[in-house]
Amino acid sequence: EGADTAPGELRDRVAALHGVHAREQLKPSLARILGQIALLDPPPPQVLCESTGAARPWPLISALTQDSRFFLRHFIVTVDALNLHRDFSDGRVLTGEASVGSDPALLQAAHVLAEQIAFASIIILTKVDTIPQSVADAQVRILRALQPDATVGLSAQAGLLLPQFEATPAPNLAALKSRADQLGLADSNATASEVEATVIRDPRPFHPERLYEAVSNKLSTGLYRTKGYLWLASRPAHVLLWQQSGSQIALELTGYWRAEIVRNVDGRLLPEEIELLKSRLESAHPVFGDRHNELTLIGLPDACNTFAQALRSALCTDDEIAAWERGETFPDPWPQTLRQID
Helix, strand or coil: CCHHHHHHHCCEEECCCCHHHHHHCCCHHHHHHHHHHHCCCCCCCCCCCCCCCCCCCHHHHHHHCCCCCCCCCCCCCEEEHHHHHHHHHHCCCCCCCCCCCCHHHHHHHHHHHHHHCCCEEEEEECHHHHHHHHHHHHHHHHHHHHHCCCCEEECCCCCHHHHHHHHCCCCCCHHHHHHHHHCCCCCCCCCCCCCEEEEECCCCEEEEHHHHHHHHHCCCCEEEEEEEEEEEEEEEEEEEEEECCCCEEEEEEEEECCCHHHCCCCCCCCCHHHHHHHHHCCCCCCCCCCEEEEEEEEHHHHHHHHHHHEEEEEEECHHHHHHHHCCCCCCCCCCCCCEECC
C-alpha cells in the first residue's frame, strides 16, 4: 500500500509495465524483470501478473514464459457477467450468434474478449450476483463452448482463491502456440490496435453533480474499461472504488481515508494510534491529506481523451474547494447506499 512504482522497473517486489513496456517493449522488459525476480531473496513462491482488458493473450504468454526458470501455472481471464449480459448478449456476440450492430468499438471489444477466452485455463465469471441465476447458467454454457478446456469459476466480487484451482492443470504451451498460429496471432501486437491507456491523478475532490453529468454524457462505447479510486466533495471520508466495463458502472465503498480516520470523531482510537496516523500523514497534501483520485482509462484514443477532459472539468474549482473547507454541502445525485467491499 502506497508503494511507489516506476515504468519498467522492479521496486519492492512489484514491477509496473505500462506504456511501451506493455506494448512494443513487452518481451525485453519482462525478460529483465523476470531475471531480477529470480534473484530475489527470499524467492517468491508465485509471480502474479495482472494485465488490462486490452491485452492480447499470446504475446503476454510468450513473454512470460521466455525464462526457463518460470513456468505458467494459470492463465486466468475474468469476465464481468453484467457486462457480458448487457453488451454481448450473454456471450452470443462472441460466438457469432448475435451482433453488436455497426458499433466498431463494441466489435473490437468483442474480438479481444473472445481471443482472451480462447487462451484461458481458468475463466472467472464475476459479479454473478447482479444477474438472474438462469442468465448466469446460460453464460457459463457459452463460455464452456468457447473454451472447453478451461475451468469456469463463479464469483460475486472476483473473490476466488488460487488453492481452489489446484486441480486445474497448467496450460499446454505447445497447444497454445498452435492455437496462436491457427488464429494468425503468433506475431500480433501486445495490445489491441488503437487502444491506449490514460491515467488521471489529482488530489482535488470531484464535484459529485458534475462527475455524474460527465459519466452520463461523455462515457462512450469506445471506452472499454476504467478503474481506480476517487473521492467526492460530498463524501470526504469514503475511499470509493470506481469500475466501468462496457456499459456496466460500479461505485463501491472500499474504505476510509486516513485524513478522516485521524479526526477520531467516534473516539475509538487510542492516543498512540492517532499519533501513528498523523506521522503517516506528515508528507500528505496539506489540505486533502491522503485523499486523492487515481483513475485509469482504457479505450480508443478519442473516447479516452473526451472522457478524460470531462473528468478534469468535474474536479472542484478553487472556490468550491474553499466552500468544502468551510463545510458547505454539495448536491449529490449518486446513490446514498453503496455496496461495501471488505
